[in-house]
Amino acid sequence: MNDTTIESVRDRLRNFAHARDWGQFHTPKNLAMALGGEVGELLAEMQWLTDAQVLQKLADPDTRDGIEEEFADVFLYLVQLADVCGVDLIEAAHAKITRNDGRFPPTEPSS
Amino acid sequence: MNDTTIESVRDRLRNFAHARDWGQFHTPKNLAMALGGEVGELLAEMQWLTDAQVLQKLADPDTRDGIEEEFADVFLYLVQLADVCGVDLIEAAHAKITRNDGRFPPTEPSS
Amino acid sequence: MNDTTIESVRDRLRNFAHARDWGQFHTPKNLAMALGGEVGELLAEMQWLTDAQVLQKLADPDTRDGIEEEFADVFLYLVQLADVCGVDLIEAAHAKITRNDGRFPPTEPSS
Amino acid sequence: MNDTTIESVRDRLRNFAHARDWGQFHTPKNLAMALGGEVGELLAEMQWLTDAQVLQKLADPDTRDGIEEEFADVFLYLVQLADVCGVDLIEAAHAKITRNDGRFPPTEPSS
Numbered sequence: 001m002n003d004t005t006i007e008s009v010r011d012r013l014r015n016f017a018h019a020r021d022w023g024q025f026h027t028p029k030n031l032a033m034a035l036g037g038e039v040g041e042l043l044a045e046m047q048w049l050t051d052a053q054v055l056q057k058l059a060d061p062d063t064r065d066g067i068e069e070e071f072a073d074v075f076l077y078l079v080q081l082a083d084v085c086g087v088d089l090i091e092a093a094h095a096k097i098t099r100n101d102g103r104f105p106p107t108e109p110s111s
Numbered sequence: 112m113n114d115t116t117i118e119s120v121r122d123r124l125r126n127f128a129h130a131r132d133w134g135q136f137h138t139p140k141n142l143a144m145a146l147g148g149e150v151g152e153l154l155a156e157m158q159w160l161t162d163a164q165v166l167q168k169l170a171d172p173d174t175r176d177g178i179e180e181e182f183a184d185v186f187l188y189l190v191q192l193a194d195v196c197g198v199d200l201i202e203a204a205h206a207k208i209t210r211n212d213g214r215f216p217p218t219e220p221s222s
Numbered sequence: 223m224n225d226t227t228i229e230s231v232r233d234r235l236r237n238f239a240h241a242r243d244w245g246q247f248h249t250p251k252n253l254a255m256a257l258g259g260e261v262g263e264l265l266a267e268m269q270w271l272t273d274a275q276v277l278q279k280l281a282d283p284d285t286r287d288g289i290e291e292e293f294a295d296v297f298l299y300l301v302q303l304a305d306v307c308g309v310d311l312i313e314a315a316h317a318k319i320t321r322n323d324g325r326f327p328p329t330e331p332s333s
Numbered sequence: 334m335n336d337t338t339i340e341s342v343r344d345r346l347r348n349f350a351h352a353r354d355w356g357q358f359h360t361p362k363n364l365a366m367a368l369g370g371e372v373g374e375l376l377a378e379m380q381w382l383t384d385a386q387v388l389q390k391l392a393d394p395d396t397r398d399g400i401e402e403e404f405a406d407v408f409l410y411l412v413q414l415a416d417v418c419g420v421d422l423i424e425a426a427h428a429k430i431t432r433n434d435g436r437f438p439p440t441e442p443s444s
Contacts, residue, residue: 003201003205004116004201005115005116005201006117006201008201008205009201009204009205009208012205012208013208016208016211016212019217019218020215020217020218021218025381027162028157028162028165028166029157029160029162029165029251029255030380030381032153032154032157032255033154033251033254033255033258033376033377033379033380034376034377034380034381035150035153035185036150036151036154036255036258036372036373036376037373037374037376037377037380038373039146039147039150039369039373040147040369040370040371040372040373040374040376040377041370041373042143042146043143043144043147043366043367043369043370043373044366044367044370044373046139046140046143046366047363047366047367047370048358048363048367049140051138051139051140054139054140054196055139055196058196058197058198067196067198068198068203069203069207071189071192071193071196071198071200071203072200072203072204072206072207073207074146074189075189075193075200075203075204076204076207076208078182078185078186078189079204081182082182082186085165085166085169085178085182086169087169087178087179087182089182089183089186090114090115090116090117090119090120092179092180092182092183092186093120093183093186093187093190094114094119094120094123095183096180096183096184096187097120097123097124097127097187100127101127104131106130106131107130107131107132136270140362140366141269141270143366144265144266144268144269144362144365144366144369145265145266145269145270147261147262147265147366147369148262148263148265148266148269149262150258150262151258151259151260151261151262151263151265151266152259152262154255154256154258154259154262155255155256155259155262157255158252158255158256158259159247159252159256225423225427226338226423227337227338227423228339228423230423230427231423231426231427231430234427234430235430238430238433238434241439241440242437242439242440243440249384250379250384250387250388251379251382251384251387254375254376254379255376257372257375257407258372258373258376261368261369261372262369264365264368265365265366265369268361268362268365271362273360273361273362276361276362276418277361277418280418280419280420289418289420290420290425291425291429293411293414293415293418293420293422293425294422294425294426294428294429295429296368296411297411297415297422297425297426298426298429298430300404300407300408300411301426303404304404307387307388307391307400307404308391309391309400309401309404311404311405311408312336312337312338312339312341312342314401314402314404314405314408315342315405315408315409315412316336316341316342316345317405318402318405318406318409319342319345319346319349319409322349323349326353328352328353329352329353329354
């Protein structure tokens with residue numbers, strides 16, 4: 001398996017939920033709330049730190065794991081929510097960047 | 112370019128921010144707040160709907176775009192935040208699923 | 223009416239929802255999602271600003287209203303959610319502060 | 334002290350922060366992130382429950398405390414954030430309800 005794709009994550013999550021009969025809980029609204037909950041945990045990791053301290057925490061193997069795990073949790077629920085809603089995150093992202101390109105013209109380089 | 116990877120999204124976002132000199136605003140805390148803001152918009156799309164109505168809205172091309180765009184926005188800020196923090200979302204996700212596999216044993220199939 | 227109390231806000235919100243037959247939408251989960259949505263808007267107001275710029279924006283009557291309105295929206299949904307859940311915010315707050323007082327002993331004054 | 338007012342909560346929070354020298358951390362953006370974090374915890378309390386189960390949990394003294402404490406945490410950070418930003422929550426709330434009254438005319442009673 002090529003496990004560098006979002007699909008590889010999505011498929012493991014599908015199997016994971018199926019093996020535990022958790023699909024019944026994974027409605028759009030429930031997963032959106034779970035996503036909100038995990039983003040809250042990511043915010044909480046950073047709330048009392050400066051930006052420099054956040055980066056320091058990430059640079060230190062002893063403290064990196066906690067914050068990296070919060071990233072994972074946010075991503076896992078976003079992938080599951082998109083899956084249940086039939087949204088292709090990569091495709092939606094490229095479409096939005098293309099739209100933004102038109103809305104926000106690049107800055108003129110000063111010379 | 113293979114644009115089905117997270118890297119393809121990340122690279123376009125890097126170029127986008129660079130061309131507008133927005134890198135100065137993209138600190139970890141600012142991006143985390145932006146992520147929280149976009150998740151809020153996704154929650155708002157669903158708040159007064161039932162789960163069935165959310166799926167109906169997604170099934171109708173006339174109403175699908177609004178909600179798909181909120182998914183894109185959440186994902187775009189998550190990718191940028193992970194980029195600034197040096198976190199590989201796919202790798203972190205697989206590591207977390209593996210950990211969860213140990214923590215939550217699958218349900219015994221009833222027979 | 224003494225309109226400096228939370229009860230005065232709660233009662234107007236009850237009447238407001240009743241007059242529009244919106245009570246049917248005001249379930250705990252829906253209101254919690256709406257609260258998450260409004261906190262997202264408050265985060266978005268501040269995301270690209272420095273702390274000094276946030277305070278400047280609040281000090282200027284021309285720009286104050288937008289951010290003050292986001293505070294109001296967060297508070298209105300918190301009051302409604304607490305009302306539907308039968309939670310007394312003031313009482314719960316005092317109980318929590320008392321608990322925190324025991325958990326986090328004040329710093330010794332350095333002399 | 335009349336401890337049924339928001340001011341009574343705000344004043345205890347001011348003293349609490351002062352006694353621990355935590356004022357240095359209580360900038361608008363930090364407190365907004367903390368608010369987002371606590372709303373996330375409130376969402377997490379409800380995410381896998383039905384609305385009926387949320388109300389059941391609140392009706393049972395054995396399970397009520399956890400969720401009530403999350404309400405308290407959200408409220409405590411909202412009060413602190415409003416305090417630092419010089420926003421009167423009650424006043425802002427009444428102003429917003431008055432505005433909403435004009436924007437959303439009550440439903441005609443059907444007869």
